[in-house]
Amino acid sequence: MLLQLKNIRKSFKENIVLNDVSFDVEKGEVIAILGRSGCGKSTLLRCINGLEEVQGGEIYLNEAMITKPDANYKHWCEVRKKIGMVFQSYDLFPHMNVLKNIILGPMKVEKRSKEEAVKEALIHLERVGLLEKVAAYPRELSGGQKQRVAICRALCMNPEIILFDEVTAALDPEMVREVLDVIKGLRDQGLTMLIVTHEMAFAEKVADKIIFMENGKIVEVNTPDKFFSSPNTEEAKRFLNL
């Protein structure tokens, strides 16, 4: 069992955003988390790598609890070496070129040598088809290219699982395709991924399991083909307009 969430509860002031959420992730699984805006799916991802604090419940990575009550910044730094995240707003560092953006993590956090980091960065860049942009600055890239670089940046840390938080939401339709192709490629390589997305067709093709959330609770867990053709719950049916 790679990742386990048990009874996660989170609230912002009086708003309960996550209400008793539990699920497991196996190694190599690709899970798509769907739901309306505001149902808590992004918050859920951010709890997993510590960007948000949970008020109740536990998260286990490789059987070890990562949501310790005394968890400080240093603890999460260690965790984040194994859990990668790609954001909706890509957030490349504007003062560094593409290569430096990617090797910053490996060099400073994992203390790898520059040659090693560069070699691996170039491999990832080639896989996403951006090798020729290695010395370009973020301002010279399109949205889709920036997002692909952000994915390389996360990959170069060799995480055990990558979280994708609505990574295509800020992109023009043409660019959405190139990013989704990259994610499909990662799935074929056996990478464990949690993907929060609005792209239904993509979720259907790429995910092994669909988790559907509403109002901070997991309403339905199903396989993609069953979920999209005949979901079990009323809420899912309403969500998919069936």
Next chain:
Amino acid sequence: MQNLGIEYIIKAFPRLLDGFIVTIEISVSSLILSIFFGFIIGVLMTSKNKVVNFVLRIVLEAFRLIHPLIWLVVLFFGVTYAFNIQTDSMVVSLIVFTLWGTFEIGDLVRSYITSLPKSQFEASAAIGLTKIQMYVYVILPQIIIRSLPAIVNLATRLIKTTNLMFLIGVSEIMKVSQSIIQVVYYNNPNSYISFTMYFILLLVYFMICYPLSLFSKYLEKRFSVV
């Protein structure tokens, strides 16, 4: 023409140069120290600790509202009298101008840090950088680039304001000029030297500060794209 006293100025050139060097010394030293401490203070000012924040803001406003001249006077006379110690006017000047510059830069850095999108902090955290690494590699470089025009601007203001030190006795260019003028008047009461001397001083300051202000404008244009 001879009444303008130009030959006296030319003769006194070495002394004037010495005085000018003192001005530049203090300005440059204050600037460098201000940049160093200013960034530290700036980061501190983003802390959530209410006490730290409050104290820093009070000191900031103190240097904003009160002219450095007044702080020079207070520190020089006040400290000498109150604690009965000899204060060196150059040291006092350095302290006052450094504090002034530090808090100016500090406030600037603070506003730049808070205006950076939160996502830069999150993306740094997501790849596992520690807080210090995040500031050193991601946050501060961006802030340094953005603050360059303001730093050049501060340099210009420091050069213009440091000549106030002569009021507490530092032998910088104003003091030297005045003593030269006095000597000339003693020998030649009809000389126009005060006109010439101060006119030349204005030109000298202009020739230093104007290029700096142009440079600052250039930096602003260049880095607004980043």
Next chain:
Amino acid sequence: MEIRNSFDLVNIFIHASGVTIEVAFLSIIIAFIIGLICSIALYYKITVVKAIIYMYVEFFRNTPSLVQVYFVFYGLPKIFVKLDSFTCSVLVLSLLGGAYMCEAMYAGMKVISKNQRELAMAIGLSKFDTIRYLILPQTISISIAAINNNAIFLTKEVSVMKIILLPEIVYQAFAIISLRADLTVPIMILMIVSYLVILIPMSYGFSVLERKVRFAEFGD
């Protein structure tokens, strides 16, 4: 001057503050007017005038006020006319302030789109009316923060005028210390307090003004 008790001391500083406020007030108003005229001239791009104004602004912004005032007070009398310290202070501060105000207002004017000016011409508004009803209100609204900062800066800069014997706060402080060094600490405190008493209400008043002016224009 005789200092028999603390009342005398405070009295001196009250009068000195009065001088400071007088000089500052006059300088700010004249600087504002100069700034207005210059920025309008710049905006309408009258070439020769533009060059002169540019030189004026850059000259006053890139030279120290100390040297400026020494030049006018000690240097000019040789070939021109001797001015008393009050006039001299107001003159230099007005010109200095005018340069800063011009810069602030011109920056505000540049933000107003050219379209508005053309629109005004199309409707047939005279140049004067265009300035009065269209450009001025918007400029002031946009630049009000900078204008306020300049005003506060001018008020603080009055202290530099001490060197030409203007009987303002710092001058009096020096004068008393030379007579009665034992009063150093109270004098230092009075000096700071006097300026705070002038500047804190001024600063507060200006932020209220700023909010009102911006609200009138932007509604926020």
